[in-house]
Amino acid sequence: MWAQLWFLINMVFVALLIIFLFAHRALTTARQEQNPERIRRLSSIRLIVGILTVAAFVAMAFSFVMNMKVNG
Numbered sequence: 001m002w003a004q005l006w007f008l009i010n011m012v013f014v015a016l017l018i019i020f021l022f023a024h025r026a027l028t029t030a031r032q033e034q035n036p037e038r039i040r041r042l043s044s045i046r047l048i049v050g051i052l053t054v055a056a057f058v059a060m061a062f063s064f065v066m067n068m069k070v071n072g
Contacts, residue, residue: 002067
């Protein structure tokens with residue numbers, strides 16, 4: 001069970017990491033264009049996705065450790 005859970009959380013983590021990288025790229029582009037409205041919006045999006053990515057990483061690490069504990 002823990003192996004399947006780890007695999008699913010790992011997929012979510014990788015997807016969130018890719019989304020974070022695209023959000024960071026969009027924010028960098030907006031800063032180069034000097035668009036304050038877009039910078040504010042993209043900055044908050046990047047922050048939310050970043051927090052979700054860190055939470056997914058912690059969940060992934062926890063499920064991996066539990067899998068190793070249960071299955072040796």
